[in-house]
Amino acid sequence: MTADGLPMTRPAPGLPARVRIHEVGARDGLQNEQATVPTDVKAEFVHRLADAGLTTIEATSFVHPKWVPQLADAEELFPRLTGLPGVNLPVLVPNRRGLDRALALGARHVAVFASATESFAKANLNRTLDDSLAVFAPVVRHAKDTGVHVRGYVSMCFGDPWEGPVEPAQVVRVCAALRDMGCDELSLGDTIGVATPGHVRDLLALLNAEGVPTEALGVHFHDTYGQALANTLAALQHGVTTVDASAGGLGGCPFAKSATGNLATEDLVWMLRGLGIETGVDLGRLTATSVWMAEQLGRPSPSRTVRALSSKDQ
Numbered sequence: 237m238t239a240d241g242l243p244m245t246r247p248a249p250g251l252p253a254r255v256r257i258h259e260v261g262a263r264d265g266l267q268n269e270q271a272t273v274p275t276d277v278k279a280e281f282v283h284r285l286a287d288a289g290l291t292t293i294e295a296t297s298f299v300h301p302k303w304v305p306q307l308a309d310a311e312e313l314f315p316r317l318t319g320l321p322g323v324n325l326p327v328l329v330p331n332r333r334g335l336d337r338a339l340a341l342g343a344r345h346v347a348v349f350a351s352a353t354e355s356f357a358k359a360n361l362n363r364t365l366d367d368s369l370a371v372f373a374p375v376v377r378h379a380k381d382t383g384v385h386v387r388g389y390v391s392m393c394f395g396d397p398w399e400g401p402v403e404p405a406q407v408v409r410v411c412a413a414l415r416d417m418g419c420d421e422l423s424l425g426d427t428i429g430v431a432t433p434g435h436v437r438d439l440l441a442l443l444n445a446e447g448v449p450t451e452a453l454g455v456h457f458h459d460t461y462g463q464a465l466a467n468t469l470a471a472l473q474h475g476v477t478t479v480d481a482s483a484g485g486l487g488g489c490p491f492a493k494s495a496t497g498n499l500a501t502e503d504l505v506w507m508l509r510g511l512g513i514e515t516g517v518d519l520g521r522l523t524a525t526s527v528w529m530a531e532q533l534g535r536p537s538p539s540r541t542v543r544a545l546s547s548k549d550q
């Protein structure tokens with residue numbers, strides 16, 4: 237480790253030069269909190285993330301406030317975030333109502349969120365899988381017609397808490413449907429953190445073979461079994477350059493039992509920095525942000541890197 241608290245840089249072959257981190261702490265992280273986080277705290281969180289160099293910061297969700305009360309302040313929060321130079325602020329939209337709410341506030345990046353399994357489509361969206369895709373199609377079309385960038389999430393790509401193992405063909409089918417609708421990028425969600433690196437490689441290779449290029453794919457790993465970083469490295473070795481992560485390792489999904497925190501952004505940045513891969517993120521500032529956020533939430537961050545770097549300061 238260097239004197240300024242960073243890992244020694246030792247590049248490894250076959251990896252990208254730069255990775256874009258899609259920061260989900262303010263959305264995936266906070267949607268799962270028991271207590272509602274004040275809007276002021278959320279706004280400061282996003283501003284601090286931007287200040288740490290993150291340029292894609294998923295801000296909130298325009299979902300039904302009764303389903304996700306933690307994000308019911310989306311209308312109040314979103315206008316307080318715009319105008320951050322060079323920062324994109326994607327928001328989740330489950331249907332046309334959500335898209336209209338987001339567009340009314342000037343959102344330029346939205347995400348629809350599908351599932352590879354029937355059980356999670358029902359639990360998360362109150363629809364069958366096919367019905368949820370039918371809801372998304374005109375949403376994506378309208379967003380694209382208004383020049384808005386659209387991400388398509390696919391949850392339960394590696395396993396499902398109700399259905400168990402998920403056939404890769406199911407994931408391919410949903411990815412293809414979202415691409416046909418016009419989604420600009422897809423994010424492969426390991427919602428309950430059961431993926432392992434060989435599975436990640438196989439799924440990426442199958443998606444390529446079925447016509448989905450690696451450039452269109454991001455990865456979204458939850459860290460339930462401590463595999464998120466290993467899975468990310470497997471994805472990087474495959475050529476993926478968009479990685480979702482959550483500051484401090486916050487996160488989970490209220491509609492999927494056994495979903496725990498996302499890959500911590502600090503753990504990711506530590507590894508990428510050590511590999512000499514550019515992210516534009518200042519690890520010190522990011523860690524300070526997660527320590528501050530942990531104080532707001534009243535419990536320590538689960539990120540190993542946050543813990544290691546912050547205990548050194550004391």
Ligand code: HMG
Nearest residue numbers: 298299300303330333334360361362389391392425427489
């Ligand atoms: P529903 O109850 O079936 O909705 O919920 P509906 O279409 O029957 O409408 C019922 C009422 O809700 C209507 O009002 C609608 O207007 C209203 P009424 O006419 O009765 O007065 N409504 C809305 N209000 C505000 N905003 C909206 C909206 N839509 C309908 N957007 C719905 C269906 C999809 C809305 C609901 O299930 C929902 O909001 N789900 C959100 C689930 C969610 O946010 N999950 C977490 C995000 S996904 C995730 O975390 C996974 C991810 O991280 C990747 C991974 O880890 O795998 C992305």
Ligand code: MG
Nearest residue numbers: 264425427488
């Ligand atoms: Mg998630």
